[in-house]
Amino acid sequence: MQPGDDTRQPSGTLDVRRLGRTTYEAAHRLQLDLVDARIEGRTGDVLVLTEHDPVVTVGRGTPEGEGLGLDVPVVEVERGGEATYHGPGQLVAYPILALPPGRRDLHRYLRDLEEVVLGVLAEFEVKGSRRPGLTGVWIGDRKVCSIDVAVKRWVTYHGFALNLHTDLSSFRGFHPCGLESDVMTRLADHAELPPSNVLEEVLVVKHLCRVFGLELPPPLPPADPGDGFPRLPIL
Numbered sequence: 001m002q003p004g005d006d007t008r009q010p011s012g013t014l015d016v017r018r019l020g021r022t023t024y025e026a027a028h029r030l031q032l033d034l035v036d037a038r039i040e041g042r043t044g045d046v047l048v049l050t051e052h053d054p055v056v057t058v059g060r061g062t063p064e065g066e067g068l069g070l071d072v073p074v075v076e077v078e079r080g081g082e083a084t085y086h087g088p089g090q091l092v093a094y095p096i097l098a099l100p101p102g103r104r105d106l107h108r109y110l111r112d113l114e115e116v117v118l119g120v121l122a123e124f125e126v127k128g129s130r131r132p133g134l135t136g137v138w139i140g141d142r143k144v145c146s147i148d149v150a151v152k153r154w155v156t157y158h159g160f161a162l163n164l165h166t167d168l169s170s171f172r173g174f175h176p177c178g179l180e181s182d183v184m185t186r187l188a189d190h191a192e193l194p195p196s197n198v199l200e201e202v203l204v205v206k207h208l209c210r211v212f213g214l215e216l217p218p219p220l221p222p223a224d225p226g227d228g229f230p231r232l233p234i235l
Contacts, residue, residue: 013217015043016205019050024057024075024086027094030227031157034096038155047208048094048159049201052086056174059083059148070173079158081135081148082178089165089186091197093204097212099154110135110147112211113160117145119207120162120200124191136160136177142185146177164193164200 019027027050037043054072059081072087086092093116099109114130117137121128121144128137128144137145147160163186171181187193193200209215 011044012214013044014205014209014212014214015046015217017046017048018201019048021088022050022052024052024055024073027052027092028075028077031094031096033227035152035155035157038096038098039153043096045098045212045214046096047205048096049204050092050094051088051090051197052092054085054087054170056083056085061178072170077158079148079150081146082176083174084146084148084161084176085166085170085174086161087166087170089163089167089188091162091164091200091204092159093162093208094159095156095208095212097156099151099156104154106149106151109149109151109156113147113149114145115211116204116207117147117160117162119210120203121187123203124187124193126187126190134177137162139185139187139190141183143177143179143183144185144187144190148177162187162200162204164188164197165195 027048030048034043034046034048038046056070056072056074057077058074059077059079061080062082103109114137118128121137121139126139128139131138135147136143145160145162149156149158163184165188166186168184168186171184173181175181176184205216
C-alpha cells in the first residue's frame with residue numbers, strides 16, 4: 001500500500017499525521033513518500049508533526065565543515081538554509097502542501113509559515129516577530145523557531161522547528177542557521193507550558209488551517225495509514 005492510499009481527503013482538507021518521537025531519517029523518508037503521493041494525486045495535503053531524536057541537519061546553504069566534531073548525528077538534506085538542531089522538547093512540523101497557482105511564491109510561503117508560528121505564540125500571550133533579511137520567528141532578540149523548506153513540482157516539504165522545552169546547549173558547537181548559538185531561545189522561557197507537545201500541536205494545526213485556508217476532515221479511525229507510522233489519536 002502506498003502512503004495516503006487509504007487517507008485521501010476532499011480538496012481543501014488537511015490530513016494530520018502525529019508521529020510522536022521519531023528518528024530524522026524515518027520522518028524524512030515519510031516526507032519524500034508523501035511528496036510523491038501528493039504530486040501523483042494519491043493523497044491530499046498533509047501535515048506531519050513530530051519530535052526528533054537529537055540530530056543536526058545541514059541544508060544546501062551550509063558552509064563546508066559546519067557541524068564537524070558534534071556528538072550527535074549530522075545529516076545532509078536537500079532543503080535550503082544552513083545547519084539546525086532537532087531534538088527532544090522541540091515541535092517539528094512538515095507541511096506537505098500542493099501550492100495553488102496563486103501561492104507559488106517561496107518568499108510568500110516562508111512568510112506564511114512564520115505567520116503560523118506567530119499565531120501559536122500569541123495563544124500564549126507571547127509577542128513574536130520577524131527579522132528583515134532572515135527567516136524564522138523571534139522573541140525579542142532571540143530566535144525561537146527555525147524555518148527551512150523545499151519544494152518539488154510546487155509541493156512543499158521540510159518546514160519549521162519550534163523550540164518548546166528544548167535544551168539550548170544542543171545548539172552549541174555550530175552556527176544554527178548561520179547565527180551565533182546563543183541567539184536561540186525556547187518558548188518555555190517566556191510562557192508556562194504543559195509538559196507534552198499536544199497543546200502546541202493543536203495550535204499549529206489551528207493556525208496552519210487559518211493561514212492556508214484548510215479544514216480538518218471528518219475523524220478517521222486510528223488505523224495504520226500504511227507508511228509504518230501508527231496514527232496517534234486525532235487532535
